[in-house]
Amino acid sequence: MPAPRPTPTRPPLVVAGLGLVALVLILGPVLALGIRVPWARVGEVLGDPTTHDLLRVTLGAGLWTTLLTCLLGVPLALLIQHLPRGGRLVRLLVLLPLAMPPVVAGLALTAAVGRRGLIDAHLAFAFPGVVAAHTFIALPFVVVTVDAALRQIDPEIPASAAGVGLSRGEVLRKVVLPAVAPAVATGAGLAFARSLGEFGTTLTFAGSLPGVTRTMPLGIYLDRETDPGRAYVLGALLIGLAVLVLLVAALPGLWHRAPAPAARSLNPLDAGELRALTAPTTGGVPVRLGEGVELPADRITAVVGPNGSGKTTLMQVIAGRLRGRAVDVPGRVILLTQRPGLPRTTTVAGAVTMATRDASRTRALLDAAGLTPLSDVPVPALSGGQAAQVALVRALAARPEVLILDEPLTGVDIASATAWRGLLRAAARDRTTLLVTHDPLEVAGLSEYLLVLDGGEVTAAGPTAELLQAPPDDVVAALAGLNRVEGVVVASAVDTVSISQGRITVTGTSPEQLDPGQRAVATFPPEATSLRTASPAAAGTESARNEWPGTIEYVESPVGRSATLLTVSLGEGVRISVPVTRQSLLELSLTPGSRVHCVTKATAITVHPLHP
Numbered sequence: 001m002p003a004p005r006p007t008p009t010r011p012p013l014v015v016a017g018l019g020l021v022a023l024v025l026i027l028g029p030v031l032a033l034g035i036r037v038p039w040a041r042v043g044e045v046l047g048d049p050t051t052h053d054l055l056r057v058t059l060g061a062g063l064w065t066t067l068l069t070c071l072l073g074v075p076l077a078l079l080i081q082h083l084p085r086g087g088r089l090v091r092l093l094v095l096l097p098l099a100m101p102p103v104v105a106g107l108a109l110t111a112a113v114g115r116r117g118l119i120d121a122h123l124a125f126a127f128p129g130v131v132a133a134h135t136f137i138a139l140p141f142v143v144v145t146v147d148a149a150l151r152q153i154d155p156e157i158p159a160s161a162a163g164v165g166l167s168r169g170e171v172l173r174k175v176v177l178p179a180v181a182p183a184v185a186t187g188a189g190l191a192f193a194r195s196l197g198e199f200g201t202t203l204t205f206a207g208s209l210p211g212v213t214r215t216m217p218l219g220i221y222l223d224r225e226t227d228p229g230r231a232y233v234l235g236a237l238l239i240g241l242a243v244l245v246l247l248v249a250a251l252p253g254l255w256h257r258a259p260a261p262a263a264r265s266l267n268p269l270d271a272g273e274l275r276a277l278t279a280p281t282t283g284g285v286p287v288r289l290g291e292g293v294e295l296p297a298d299r300i301t302a303v304v305g306p307n308g309s310g311k312t313t314l315m316q317v318i319a320g321r322l323r324g325r326a327v328d329v330p331g332r333v334i335l336l337t338q339r340p341g342l343p344r345t346t347t348v349a350g351a352v353t354m355a356t357r358d359a360s361r362t363r364a365l366l367d368a369a370g371l372t373p374l375s376d377v378p379v380p381a382l383s384g385g386q387a388a389q390v391a392l393v394r395a396l397a398a399r400p401e402v403l404i405l406d407e408p409l410t411g412v413d414i415a416s417a418t419a420w421r422g423l424l425r426a427a428a429r430d431r432t433t434l435l436v437t438h439d440p441l442e443v444a445g446l447s448e449y450l451l452v453l454d455g456g457e458v459t460a461a462g463p464t465a466e467l468l469q470a471p472p473d474d475v476v477a478a479l480a481g482l483n484r485v486e487g488v489v490v491a492s493a494v495d496t497v498s499i500s501q502g503r504i505t506v507t508g509t510s511p512e513q514l515d516p517g518q519r520a521v522a523t524f525p526p527e528a529t530s531l532r533t534a535s536p537a538a539a540g541t542e543s544a545r546n547e548w549p550g551t552i553e554y555v556e557s558p559v560g561r562s563a564t565l566l567t568v569s570l571g572e573g574v575r576i577s578v579p580v581t582r583q584s585l586l587e588l589s590l591t592p593g594s595r596v597h598c599v600t601k602a603t604a605i606t607v608h609p610l611h612p
Contacts, residue, residue: 030239037236038229045233053211054219054234057130058196061215062245065134065195066188072135073142073191074184078176080143081150094143097136102200109136109205129206130213134195141194142187149183150176159321160341160391163334164355164398174354178345182252189249193242259381266386267370269419274368275427277361278396284432285331285401287318293461295449300424300433302447302464306475310456311436312337315404318434331401331432336408340391342379348390349375355397362397369393370419384411392420406436421446440479444468452476470608471523482523483576486610489518496545497607502572507545508605519610526565526577528604532597533588545602550576552594555585566590568598 011019045051076094080087097105109132111117114124123129153176161175162168177184199217206213208222216238223231284297295301303311317324319335342351348371353362366372371393374386382390388411395403405424409417424433425446434451437443443450443464450467452460452475460472471477477484487501497510499520506522514520553575554567563579570576578598580590590596 033232033235033239037232041229041233042236045230046237050210050219051234054214054216057127057211057214058216058238059241061127061130061134062192062195064131065138066192068131068135069139069142069191070184070188073139073187074146074180076139077143077146077150078172080147091144091147094140098140102137103204105136105201106133106204109133109201114205124205125207125209125213127206127212130202130215133201133205134198137198137201138191138194141190142184145187145190146180146183149180153179154339154341156337156339156341157343160336160394161343161354163319164394165357166354170354175343175345179343181345185252186249189245192245192249196238196242196245259378261381261383264373264377266373266389266416267367269370269416269423270368271419271423271426274365274393274396274423275430277365277368278399279427279430280332280399280401282331282401283430285329287402287432287434288328289314289458290326291458293451293458295432295434295451295461297432298429299448300428300435300446301449301451302443303434303436303451303453304438304443304475304479305453305459309453309475311453312406313456314453315406315434315436318402319404329402332398333402333404334395334398334400335404335406336391336395337406338408338410340387340408342382342387342391342394344379346379347375348377348379348382351379351390352394352397355394365393365397385413385416388412389416389420400431402432402434404434404436407438438479440481443479450476470521472610477523480523481525483526483529485522485574485576487520487522489514489516489520489607492516496602499607501574504548504570504572504574505546506605506607507602508607509603510607512609514607514609520607521610522605522607524600524605526579529576529578529598529600531566531568531578531580531584531588531590532599533590533594544599546598546600546605548598550596550598552590552592552596555590555592557582568596570598 010016080090080094083090100108109129110124113119113121113132114129115122121128123132157179158171158175161171166174197217198215199221202213202215203218208214208218216234220231220234220238223234284299286297287295287301289295303315305311313322313324315335316322318327318329319333321335342348343354346354349359349362349366352365353359356362356365363372363375366375369389371386371389374382374390377386379387379390388408392405392408409420412420421442424435428446428448435442435447447464450460450462450464451458452467452472454473454475460467460476467476468480471480471482471484474484485499485501485504485506487499487504487506489497490500490505491498491507492510492514495509496507497514497520498505498507499522500506508522508524510520548570550568550570552566553569555564556567557564564582564585566578566580568576568578576598580588584590
């Protein structure tokens with residue numbers, strides 16, 4: 001079966017027409033020059049010793065220029081990536097040699113390193129001066145090309161490599177440079193081609209001494225007046241050299257083919273073996289935050305909060321990637337985010353070996369994780385779920401004392417995710433684990449401690465069971481599967497407590513004594529509430545103590561549930577969820593905007609003191 005091809009997207013006719021005009025402007029003069037070349041004189045011109053001198057100076061200068069521009073341009077491009085504030089200015093300044101008139105560029109070089117310049121380097125009117133002029137003009141091509149490639153690298157890739165133990169030099173050699181190698185080749189080719197054609201700056205700074213500083217462009221310029229035919233032959237030869245150089249520079253890209261994803265069946269995960277292979281020698285360590293909160297060692301702490309609450313930022317601070325609040329982590333920390341951060345220039349086994357530094361241990365880890373069938377697969381050929389599992393093995397392979405997981409199993413299928421959660425549960429006593437999640441099953445089934453954030457601040461921290469029983473905010477209440485109403489105690493009877501939130505009064509039972517005026521929170525399961533489209537005809541016809549009028553805001557049918565979930569606004573900023581059957585939804589004509597009455601028995605509602 002042939003591989004599927006993407007549907008081509010054709011540009012508008014106007015765009016296509018203008019593009020053809022631009023192509024004609026580029027190729028037209030070149031074709032015209034080819035027509036004017038006296039091809040019968042090619043042998044004569046190539047055999048002339050003067051041509052040999054021109055070629056020797058031109059090609060020698062091109063090779064030295066290419067070497068120097070790569071040697072200087074790649075480090076400059078890397079430096080620009082670490083200048084977040086001045087990077088844009090430096091990028092503009094790098095382009096300055098391309099914007100300067102060639103004569104001015106030559107004068108600038110003369111003022112800097114020419115005779116009587118700021119530094120008398122004796123470069124003018126000598127071959128090193130030719131190289132200096134060409135390097136000055138060609139350097140931007142390497143910098144711009146490599147800088148663009150560096151900006152395409154996912155920042156998580158080098159950060160992840162550093163997290164699993166690679167030094168800065170190793171990250172550069174094993175991760176960054178292989179990723180930008182095609183761009184370096186392209187930049188080198190452009191620099192060489194630009195060196196072949198350099199004229200004005202060379203003439204102004206280095207002069208035109210035969211056999212010393214006279215390059216092909218300078219020779220063509222002189223022959224143009226005395227022997228036009230020879231000038232045309234040299235011009236054709238120069239164009240041929242430039243095309244050959246550009247083709248050689250493009251070869252890495254032409255040979256490179258994106259690996260096609262291949263379906264491979266994975267083996268079962270051996271949790272016991274994988275745990276033994278990845279357990280740190282010293283166990284976990286506590287994580288102390290600046291707010292006086294200490295996350296316990298050798299436990300799984302679930303980190304929860306609404307979107308934008310600062311969970312990811314706090315995890316990056318703990319992992320040492322960002323500077324922020326004071327944290328104390330006396331151990332090695334590895335952060336695994338939703339982006340796997342695997343180097344795209346290696347295989348699965350190569351990526352894991354960066355952490356293990358031992359090919360045999362890598363094979364054992366992949367075998368225990370059931371990922372051996374993927375060991376020789378190039379990283380770009382992995383599916384999202386496969387990459388997530390490989391990244392988790394890689395993070396565990398480094399044996400961290402603190403493992404931070406920022407929703408790493410989002411793209412993993414249900415069966416595999418269940419197996420990995422089983423591993424995390426089994427290995428909970430091996431290391432300190434911080435799990436950023438929105439999944440109620442992970443909170444209730446994996447964590448023993450809960451950290452709640454909102455607005456970048458810690459709003460609650462404590463044992464998971466306690467906080468789920470008395471949720472400190474609506475996010476935790478949703479994770480616990482409860483409705484939550486916060487208010488002030490207005491009445492406390494023998495067996496009931498009533499709290500008020502504006503015009504809303506909620507009556508329920510409390511496991512402890514609450515006094516009027518005390519802040520409290522009422523929680524109850526959504527299924528404890530029933531809906532009516534009209535209030536009862538007379539009071540006292542039922543035992544339910546709570547009836548609140550409200551308006552339906554949302555109607556949704558969660559996947560895997562037979563009931564439809566309604567979100568009802570009671571006013572005062574209070575919203576509750578109420579499940580109804582689809583039949584009731586149709587019979588009562590419940591739609592967004594419908595007015596309803598929510599009825600809940602007091603015995604279904606628990607009132608707790610508000611969490612400090």
